[in-house]
Amino acid sequence: MSKILVFIEGNTDQLKNSVKELLSAAHNSGQNVEAFAFGSQAKTLANQAGHFGAKKVYICSSDSLNDYNPQAFLTACKDIVAKSQANTLLASSSSLGKDLFPRLAASLNTGMVSDCTEISFEGDDVKVKKPLYAGKCSAEVSFENSPIKMVLMRPNQLPINEADTSQEATIEEINVENTDLKVLIKEIVKSTSEKLDLTEANIVVSGGRGLKEAGNFKLLEDLADALGATVGASRAVCDDGWVPHSMQVGQTGKTVAPNLYIACGISGAIQHLAGMSGSKVIVAINNDPEAPIFQKATYGIVGDLFDVVPKLTAEFSKVLQS
Numbered sequence: 090m091s092k093i094l095v096f097i098e099g100n101t102d103q104l105k106n107s108v109k110e111l112l113s114a115a116h117n118s119g120q121n122v123e124a125f126a127f128g129s130q131a132k133t134l135a136n137q138a139g140h141f142g143a144k145k146v147y148i149c150s151s152d153s154l155n156d157y158n159p160q161a162f163l164t165a166c167k168d169i170v171a172k173s174q175a176n177t178l179l180a181s182s183s184s185l186g187k188d189l190f191p192r193l194a195a196s197l198n199t200g201m202v203s204d205c206t207e208i209s210f211e212g213d214d215v216k217v218k219k220p221l222y223a224g225k226c227s228a229e230v231s232f233e234n235s236p237i238k239m240v241l242m243r244p245n246q247l248p249i250n251e252a253d254t255s256q257e258a259t260i261e262e263i264n265v266e267n268t269d270l271k272v273l274i275k276e277i278v279k280s281t282s283e284k285l286d287l288t289e290a291n292i293v294v295s296g297g298r299g300l301k302e303a304g305n306f307k308l309l310e311d312l313a314d315a316l317g318a319t320v321g322a323s324r325a326v327c328d329d330g331w332v333p334h335s336m337q338v339g340q341t342g343k344t345v346a347p348n349l350y351i352a353c354g355i356s357g358a359i360q361h362l363a364g365m366s367g368s369k370v371i372v373a374i375n376n377d378p379e380a381p382i383f384q385k386a387t388y389g390i391v392g393d394l395f396d397v398v399p400k401l402t403a404e405f406s407k408v409l410q411s
């Protein structure tokens with residue numbers, strides 16, 4: 090039977106939703122599903138992966154793999170791919186995935202497609218769809234002459250199955266010697282934000298130049314708190330230093346596809362749309378009725394965001410807390 094190998098990433102000790110999506114898609118394909126995870130939380134994540142259909146999970150639980158090191162991760166990946174003999178490898182199109190898997194594809198001389206939004210399995214074949222040219226068109230891609238077909242899926246594209254806690258994965262520890270590392274990561278300073286990462290968030294509230302100044306992002310934080318959302322931003326305001334670049338949504342920022350995206354004071358430049366047009370419902374708040382964002386919006390509010398946003402916050406707080 091064909092086999093799919095899924096790369097596991099976690100938010101500390103919890104499987105990321107994007108990984109649950111991959112495991113669910115792999116399980117639903119009817120193929121044999123294996124997975125692999127790195128770092129000291131690997132065993133915990135492996136147990137959770139079993140509930141989503143992974144039959145076997147390879148783990149490298151060394152502390153030295155807690156933080157991403159391209160060379161160490163690549164060595165471990167090569168070892169696991171050889172052991173698993175999978176036909177297909179699925180990973181999330183995260184920053185880590187997009188750095189690691191092109192290296193693996195090159196070293197295995199195999200095909201890899203990133204930023205995929207659709208996937209289908211037909212026997213051993215895998216077909217994927219991915220947007221091109223900032224979402225102006227999309228390409229359907231299939232694989233040829235690829236010993237293992239490597240697919241990096243964008244988060245929030247696939248349904249997640251119910252966890253089946255009666256299912257457990259067999260866990261195999263892999264030891265990888267990394268005595269000749271050329272680069273050592275000394276420290277990674279993580280963002281202090283408690284909020285869910287933008288790419289994983291179910292609701293995103295984003296702000297642009299219409300907010301006038303950095304301090305006014307507080308309005309969006311209040312709305313986000315009321316909704317349990319994560320705050321994003323246009324590139325214009327990140328470039329102006331109002332908020333960090335980690336919050337940037339768009340072609341040169343993060344790609345998000347939440348269930349609800351609320352754009353406040355954002356014009357809707359093509360480069361911004363490239364990062365959020367996959368959102369299920371888009372609400373735009375802009376005082377210019379001609380703003381291009383309204384062409385993408387499911388619901389448009391023509392108005393002054395300084396008037397509209399506090400009213401939404403008050404209303405949502407009332408409704409959601411009652």
Ligand SMILES: Cc1cc2nc3c(=O)[nH]c(=O)nc-3n(C[C@H](O)[C@H](O)[C@H](O)COP(=O)(O)OP(=O)(O)OC[C@H]3O[C@@H](n4cnc5c(N)ncnc54)[C@H](O)[C@@H]3O)c2cc1C
Nearest residue numbers: 297298299323324325339340341342354356360361376394
């Ligand atoms: C190569 C390249 C890559 C890029 N990558 C990205 C990217 O990844 N992400 C990104 O966002 N941009 C990106 N850009 C920049 C992009 O082209 C736009 O310049 C940027 O998105 C504009 O940001 P904005 O909508 O916040 O500002 P503006 O275009 O200035 O829009 C501000 C909006 O706020 C509205 N407004 C003003 N006052 C109010 C008010 N009181 N109430 C309600 N609405 C109000 C205005 O009507 C206007 O529509 C890129 C550009 C290039 C060239």
